[in-house]
Structures are given as C-alpha cells and as structure tokens.
Amino acid sequence: MKETVQSHSSRNLDEWLSYLESIHSTEIDMGLERISKVAENLAIEFEFTQVITVAGTNGKGTTCAFLENAILAEDRSVAVYSSPHIEKFNERLRINKQDVDDKAFILAFENIEQSRGDISLTYYEYTTLAALLIIMVEKPDFAILEVGLGGRLDATNIIDADIAVITTVDLDHQAFLGDNRESIGFEKAGIMRAGQRVVIGDKHPPQSVLAHAKQLNTQVYIRGVDFNVDLNELAHGWGWQSHNYTFNRLPQPFIPRDNIATAIMVLELLGINVDETKLVSLIISTKVAGRTELIAGHCKIMLDVGHNPLAARYLVEQIPLLSATKVHAVVAMLADKDIFNTLNPLLAAVDCWYMASLDIPRGANAEQLKSHISNSTNQILTFDNVIDAYKMALSQAKESDLILVFGSFFTVAQVKGFLN
Incomplete structure (x- = not known):
C-alpha cells in the first residue's frame, strides 16, 4: 500500500x-x-x-x-x-x-x-x-x-x-x-x-x-x-x-x-x-464468507451470519436444497435483535437446537434464546459459549446431517476461529 x-x-x-x-x-x-x-x-x-x-x-x-x-x-x-x-x-x-x-x-x-x-x-x-x-x-x-x-x-x-x-x-x-x-x-x-x-x-x-x-x-x-x-x-x-x-x-x-x-x-x-x-x-x-458458506467436515456444515427475520426466511429456503437427514442448529445472537421472529421461522426445519451465550455486552444468553422457542418439541440444549455448542453438535451429527451455525457475525467468527 x-x-x-x-x-x-x-x-x-x-x-x-x-x-x-x-x-x-x-x-x-x-x-x-x-x-x-x-x-x-x-x-x-x-x-x-x-x-x-x-x-x-x-x-x-x-x-x-x-x-x-x-x-x-x-x-x-x-x-x-x-x-x-x-x-x-x-x-x-x-x-x-x-x-x-x-x-x-x-x-x-x-x-x-x-x-x-x-x-x-x-x-x-x-x-x-x-x-x-x-x-x-x-x-x-x-x-x-x-x-x-x-x-x-x-x-x-x-x-x-x-x-x-x-x-x-x-x-x-x-x-x-x-x-x-x-x-x-x-x-x-x-x-x-x-x-x-x-x-x-x-x-x-x-x-x-x-x-x-x-x-x-x-x-x-x-x-x-x-x-x-x-x-x-x-x-x-x-x-x-x-x-x-x-x-x-x-x-x-x-x-x-x-x-x-x-x-x-x-x-x-x-x-x-x-x-x-x-x-x-x-x-x-462468487462465494462470500459467512453467507450460506459450506465448509468441509464429517457432515454438511453451513455458516451464515444471518441475524434477523428476513435472513431466517432465506435460510428456510436453503436448508431443503442440502437434503440433510437431520438439521442441527448452533445459534447465538445479540439481545437487541428480534430473536423470536428470527428463530421461529426455522422451527419446522431444525431437529436439534444448540443455544449458546454470547459473552459480549450486547450478547443474549442461552436461556434467553431458549425462551423464544419454548413451543418447540425438538431437542434444545444450552451452552455457556458457542464453541461448546458447536462441539456438541459435531458429536451428535451423522454424516448425512447438516450443522447450521447462524445468528450473528460473532457466532460465525468464533466457529471459524475454532476451525482455523
């Protein structure tokens, strides 16, 4: 320069x-x-x-x-x-x-x-x-x-x-x-x-x-x-x-x-x-990091920085294209986002939820996230941090499954840092 x-x-x-x-x-x-x-x-x-x-x-x-x-x-x-x-x-x-x-x-x-x-x-x-x-x-x-x-x-x-x-x-x-x-x-x-x-x-x-x-x-x-x-x-x-x-x-x-x-x-x-x-x-x-980004792993893994209802509706359209047997969602969000209307469009598409706390001033904790999908009948696990949530998803996902990581730039950044 x-x-x-x-x-x-x-x-x-x-x-x-x-x-x-x-x-x-x-x-x-x-x-x-x-x-x-x-x-x-x-x-x-x-x-x-x-x-x-x-x-x-x-x-x-x-x-x-x-x-x-x-x-x-x-x-x-x-x-x-x-x-x-x-x-x-x-x-x-x-x-x-x-x-x-x-x-x-x-x-x-x-x-x-x-x-x-x-x-x-x-x-x-x-x-x-x-x-x-x-x-x-x-x-x-x-x-x-x-x-x-x-x-x-x-x-x-x-x-x-x-x-x-x-x-x-x-x-x-x-x-x-x-x-x-x-x-x-x-x-x-x-x-x-x-x-x-x-x-x-x-x-x-x-x-x-x-x-x-x-x-x-x-x-x-x-x-x-x-x-x-x-x-x-x-x-x-x-x-x-x-x-x-x-x-x-x-x-x-x-x-x-x-x-x-x-x-x-x-x-x-x-x-x-x-x-x-x-x-x-x-x-x-044209591919963009953190935007429906697919990464290599023992199963399908998608990273997306989506953090609002419009982004969630787009993800709902994309998930079926990957033909996954089960969908494991690792999510952490900022507390000032519209959490309810971001998570709820995905309820029918996600089989297992891994809710993580974001340890930053604006971050929501895992229990807050869980409270917004209390009507879900699928598995909901909570974690103190994103990496623990991601590791658990990895341990539970089979080869034909999809792990979806979304909810914030911070969420995707932590998983990408872990992968690197």
Whole structure:
C-alpha cells in the first residue's frame, strides 16, 4: 500500500482498535456532524472514482462482492469497504480483493488522530474515515461503500455516490431505525441524492423509499419495473431481464439470487460488460464468507451470519436444497435483535437446537434464546459459549446431517476461529 504520512506511533493495529473502542461514550451514536467535521479537516473527497453506496437490511455484502468480482473481471480496480468483519479487522477494506494491511490502517489512524482535535468519534466513524483515507491514496476506478446501519445517518453517507443501491428493507435495528418498514425505508433512502441513479432491489419497496426517490428526481431503477428475475424455468437455471438485456439460462448461485439480480442492474448502469457468458462465470465463482458458506467436515456444515427475520426466511429456503437427514442448529445472537421472529421461522426445519451465550455486552444468553422457542418439541440444549455448542453438535451429527451455525457475525467468527 502507498503511504501518506510517516508512522511515529508505537501502537500496533490491535492497540489502535482497543483505543478506538475507548474514546467515545457509546458504541452506536448515529449522526453525521462529528464525522463530517473531521472529514473536512482531512480534506476527504472522492472525485477521482465512481462510488457505489449499498444500503439494505440484508444482501449488502453479497451485492458488493458480486459487483467487485465483475469489475475486476474487466481489469478495472475497485475498493470495497464493509462491516463488520468476521475474523480479522483488515477484512473491512479490500483493494482489488486484497485486505488492506495493518500499516495502512495505522497510518490512517494517526492522520485522523492529528486532525480530529477534541471531536469524539465512534469506533465505526473512525474506521470509516480510515478506509476513506486509504481509498484516496489508492485511487481505484470504483469504490463500493457498504452502509453499516440505516443510511441517512450512517458514516458512509458523507460521500456522494454515483449510484445508490437499496437491496432489501425489513425489520432490523428497530431501536435506531424505527419499528416498521416505512420508517426503516426512509432511513435507507437517505443515501439518495438529487438526480442520482438509484437501484432498488426490494421486491416490494416501501412507499417511503419510492417517495424519496421521486422527491429527489432520481433516475430510479426498480425491481419488477425496470428489471426482473424469471424463475419459470428453474430446471434450466433462472433468467434476468431489463429494458436492454435478456439472460435466460443463468446457473444457481452460491449467494442469494436476488442480490445478484440487483447487482446486474448496477453493472448495466456502470457500462460494465454483462454478456451472458461472463455472467455465468461470475455467478458460479462468487462465494462470500459467512453467507450460506459450506465448509468441509464429517457432515454438511453451513455458516451464515444471518441475524434477523428476513435472513431466517432465506435460510428456510436453503436448508431443503442440502437434503440433510437431520438439521442441527448452533445459534447465538445479540439481545437487541428480534430473536423470536428470527428463530421461529426455522422451527419446522431444525431437529436439534444448540443455544449458546454470547459473552459480549450486547450478547443474549442461552436461556434467553431458549425462551423464544419454548413451543418447540425438538431437542434444545444450552451452552455457556458457542464453541461448546458447536462441539456438541459435531458429536451428535451423522454424516448425512447438516450443522447450521447462524445468528450473528460473532457466532460465525468464533466457529471459524475454532476451525482455523
């Protein structure tokens, strides 16, 4: 990575991250006033690149990954900023699919520390600014920014995007975004700008999203209106159509088809080559860690960071495709999630539950999780931690069974760490 300032700090990356966790009073403190002031001090600007900002309840990470792969296939450079990470902080920023190294982050952190004065920043604001500084140094052709929470008040929204993307709108983070799809949609629509190109991948977008797009006179491309997915010939794959393109025999993907459909519309707007042969290659090669990720073991094992009702409903659709004799679910979640409506769609699909406590400030304990599926007649075991739950599932699962690990990025991270 290129360097902007000479490092004089004795802190390594882990020490910096511990420091960032300590300098603001709350973990989530939404608003753009603080970060905008520091960004101005740092002279952050993104005129050198095409920016795609991706918001949505689910599907952001996989949409970003598909766009990233498509851009790289055209020999163009691309940065992707996303959060949270699963195993290693450096995952949060990729340049041409390579995680940024510690040194680049440390240099950026030093620069921010020199510029913020007495302005207090959250961990996420600080790391977002660091990512933006590194992207400014690298100057890729495209910069893909995944919104962390909501959109309107998310730190990534200090950058004006060339294309705004909203993947899905559903219930999650209600304490911050509202308790209904219209309120949540309004927050996500906040990434839009006047006259901007906007892609909406939700099959039934809230009126708040459509109204905001109309108010800003955006060039809006809506699923079901401007692009469509054809599922009538599933035996031969699936199809995608826009006003300009028709693809009839696309293969079954490793990531949600709906997110690929949204990404293809973005690629068309960017002028990226979207011929069918290249699309097929991209679809069969795009896999994302922690998103219906299959790993080798003595039985089928799937890891998924899904943590809300929409993600649970998607998992219910995926489980039958694996033809497992029994399904063993290892789950740990944050206490502020909609636990009941996340677990209950899976009751009919799961044979054995392994409920684990998450030993973090926002973590739910195993007994809390169990209380939300008290109407289940299947086996429910509780554990003090994720690894003990996973080990028990391994000991009970037969070769033809499936172990599903889900509920949080933290849950998947602990199992991946154990496997490594």
